[in-house]
Amino acid sequence: MSAADIAGLARAARLAARQVAKASAETRTRALHAIAAEVRARAADVLAANAADVADAVARGTQPAMVDRLRVDARAIEKMAQAIEEVAAMPELIGRVERPERRPSGIEVARVRIPLGVIAMIYEARPNVTTDAAALCLKSGNACILRGGSEAFRSNAALGAAVAAGLASAGLPATAVQLLPSTDRAQLAELLAQEASIDLVIPRGGEGLIRFVAEHARIPVLKHYKGVCHVYVHAAADQDAALRIIDNAKVQRPSACNAVETILVDRAIAAAFVPRLAALFAERGVELRGDAAVCALAPSATAATAADWDEEYLALVCAARVVDDLDGAIAHIEAHGSDHTEAILTTDAAAAERFLREVDSSTVLVNASTRFADGGELGLGAEVGISTTRLHAYGPMGAEGLTTTKFVVRGAGQIRA
């Protein structure tokens, strides 16, 4: 596509956004159900397209983990359709009246929830993000431009056709959800310059992609850099519970951004706890990288380097160090945390409250797994992403994060004194 084509695509999205914003909740819900039905009806097309994408990826020698994320089967397609229906069933956001108030002047003031407008989603080769993102944007009254990974080109095109058919059957313009066919970086940069037509860019994926987007965007970006998540095992921790929580936080889904990467062990219990932690990790196949104190207590540990404290492993590897106390844990998190998710494990309520108050990561927990830092688990419904910057949204972000509010004022002839 030429630069002019990309500008035209963005302008078409802006026009479509007005129609989507004006559409009733019923129309948008009808479109979502129609899209789910089209996804199911076109399952064979999607599977064939995906098989071709997967074959190409394998032939190019793509990493097996990426091929796994790319591959969909009949069950995955059914899950996509169900996810769209779940979004459709969520409470309506647009038009919601918040904080109504009569002011001393006599005017009635309220905030009314409205869509942001046009959302650009930039993501990697996971086809389900195409339908998830389209559904969340429509639910929240927005138009969107989707730019998935090149490896999923055919899969996304087949899913895009299902989305377009569903939109059409509800009388909404096909330009409400547009796929950017190219994954060329120069074209991406062109898209990121369309500040008059696009309101928000959400990059999901590797840190390099996110940095590219942040550097080139003239449009606000919802950044989600990385999750270097910590669990601090306090002196007063229930150690059995701590091992269960750390096992879940590290092993249940190590590739997730809310998986724990560094364990901070209080010096007061290190001699008792570190050997148990090392035994757990040995049993679960987790490589343990420790500071000198941890290595002295756990012969299976290898020595951590300075880089380990800032590493998002996304794998069965975990760093661990001994800290002097709560202050030491907070100082380590301030120095190495990524504003994502941190947990304290303790039976000491005062220590817990101080940790929850003083650590300003987007999700802070006491006595629970870091894996709860997730839109669904926290009650937001489907998740658009997890923001690690504080503007607009901080932490897990659902459909509400794709909206804002305007002030609506009803008067009876009031003028300002």
Added chain:
Amino acid sequence: MSAADIAGLARAARLAARQVAKASAETRTRALHAIAAEVRARAADVLAANAADVADAVARGTQPAMVDRLRVDARAIEKMAQAIEEVAAMPELIGRVERPERRPSGIEVARVRIPLGVIAMIYEARPNVTTDAAALCLKSGNACILRGGSEAFRSNAALGAAVAAGLASAGLPATAVQLLPSTDRAQLAELLAQEASIDLVIPRGGEGLIRFVAEHARIPVLKHYKGVCHVYVHAAADQDAALRIIDNAKVQRPSACNAVETILVDRAIAAAFVPRLAALFAERGVELRGDAAVCALAPSATAATAADWDEEYLALVCAARVVDDLDGAIAHIEAHGSDHTEAILTTDAAAAERFLREVDSSTVLVNASTRFADGGELGLGAEVGISTTRLHAYGPMGAEGLTTTKFVVRGAGQIRA
């Protein structure tokens, strides 16, 4: 200041922000009262500094309107002190628990309000913005870097000394509120590149300054471009009330961004209303620029050019045109509005509701003056600015706009299934 100096100043702000965020509400309130007392105690210093600034500005041939904004007297200083005390008296935001909920997993989830961190305010030569901004940032638990106009250099330095003394007496670091002494654009660009240390930039002032900031910032910017505000006089308007409201919206403070700039008159009442509007403007000294239909009905009107429909006059000038109906009014606002403030004047409830729903400017009103688009009038307390972009804050923004929320999760050993 060298680039290294500016980076150091920003890093100092980041460190101070942690101390301010951890300070109790009582400490921050104490600091605000101490600052107000210091402003009063140093009134003679401030007046002398301001007299020197004003003398320089006059000698340089500065526009009278700018000299007026720069000049402060004893009454203005007392108003600054009172404004700080009003901010101190506002309800505490930091630590506020929002939307607590027990999830099916058994975890207790809440959002807890936290500061953004470091705010950079860029503004023109209005000394009261220095104390207003410092007070709002402290109230919301943030550190700030203030860069006022060069014309107010000495005035701001005197006020900055009062702020520093007040901070010190409450045990808060002087680096919690820092003034950037230079107004050099290259140094401003350097400040705008400190993305690791600064969380938000708020430019207030001319469109050129705001565009410069938006183009150079690697940091999120709260933009407030301009207010091209509209009043639509609907076919079913109470015409006497309409004239009263338009008079207030245009004449009460024409230099304000929420003053009306364009009147849209419904064709059904144009013959009756336009001559009355022209008479009002003639009486009030407002220059009327009309389309052909308006000029035909009002001999005092001059012909508007295409540029008039996008103009923010900030003066006793007003554009007016006749529109066919509600759709015509909405279409004109979509084409020429600046997402700031628009009003419909009508006794027809259905028309009013459609206008309020379909016009997505940040403030929409029925039967009230556009001048109510103001933080104080809408109930936000003191105003940081008025955002015309939809991310994070849209419309008038108070201290709450300088905060965000984190998720706080309390568990009893829960792990994710």
